[in-house]
Amino acid sequence: MLLYEQLATQLRTQITQGALRAGERLPSIRQLARSHDVSIATAVQACLQLEREGLAQARPRSGYFVRAAAPLPPEARPSRRRTPGNVSNPMLQDVLDMLARSDLLPLHSATPSPALLPQAALTASLSRCLRHAPTAALDYAPPQGHLALRRQIAQRYAQVGVTVSPDEIVITAGAMEAISIALRTLTQPGDVVLVEAPTYHGILQAVAALKLKVLEVPNLPDRGIDVARLEQLLQQNKVRAAVLVPNFNNPLGSLTDDAAKQALLKSCARHKTVVIEDDIYGELAWSGQRPSPLRRWDKHGSVITCGSFSKILAPGLRVGWMVGGDWTEALLRTKYFSTVGSASLPQLALADYLQRHDLQRHLRQLCRALADNAQRMHQAIAHNWPKSTRACTPQGGLSLWLQLPGVNTQRLFELALREGIGTSPGMLFSSRGDYGDCLRLSCGLPWNDKLDHALRQLGQLASHC
């Protein structure tokens, strides 16, 4: 047996016999090398081996941790909407009611807690802009958005090898407005659009409000968008646009890999379907490796990429964008007749923040905290929830998607509300109210006793639903 295998075997025994428990940190690489008298490379290899076996998990800059006993992933359910139909899900109204409440423990809200965001630095940027440039801050912004911010956004794309010109970026009020403007620009009532199943309820609401018909392509917990099915659907139907979240789909947290992304783009280009790419979670890769947006491979001008600062800096500033490519002029016209321009002060403040601070550093800290929260939540669920609970193990984003076979999660949602706990029942993520035994929880809340207690309570409530 090679040296690294011997070390891996010792560590494996400690894990399986309970000496090292789920969530605990393995000794550091240096400690392992010293205590077992092996080289650093051998210690690294041993940890990589445990990672491959699913027993340990690396967290950037923190070391290796023992993984919680991996729960079974939720079943991938084939989408049932094979022919175009209307969005018909009365539960969508309940989200609006819930978002208006500020008294809940916000496990329903896919946003990082304010404690994980650079509030002081952003406040300083807002004050600085008001002090030094009050006229620009209080005047109309250019309809396309302030150039200083568009430049900063273009630079972020350049850092991941995607060439974007500031001239093709249009600033919006969050990604939600970007998606809505793109849909309004591309479609007429009655047109068919493709969405993922499951998908973010805001996308379903936009589609319903514009009286569009939907087709659903499955998104699978372990591999993201089902590209073979997408090709079939495009062959059988005339689909004007596809609203897709390939990087850390909400609610699954699933990732569509690069090969599938390229195949998907080819299909859409062949069938003249414009992709509205919602890349709002692309920066939240817990491994630190940001996955590429679809735009990287777009050779035919078939992608409009939407992004936002909501999930990484401040949802309340309401600043997002779209990268319009050939569609930029048309998108700008649609934006102009609805909002003229976006609020000036938040744009200037974000440009100021991005110029002065290392966003990458903040993202590393944020992603580490999210991965940590998700890990602890998994453990709490494994200990306190019905044994049949299945859970996704996402690699990024803000959501934890659970399946509770036999449990009515709408009932669970209502009971939890009475206890002051917000949750998102699975039905919200389907155009027709499917996923009645699924639940989405946010992993954006830092771990503390209150959260621990709330998860225990939810587990007990789930046993009675």
Ligand SMILES: Cc1ncc(COP(=O)(O)O)c(C=O)c1O
């Ligand atoms: C997939 C997805 N797209 C868009 C949005 C809306 O984002 P914004 O606050 O930028 O409008 C959300 C918010 O949860 C989301 O999850």
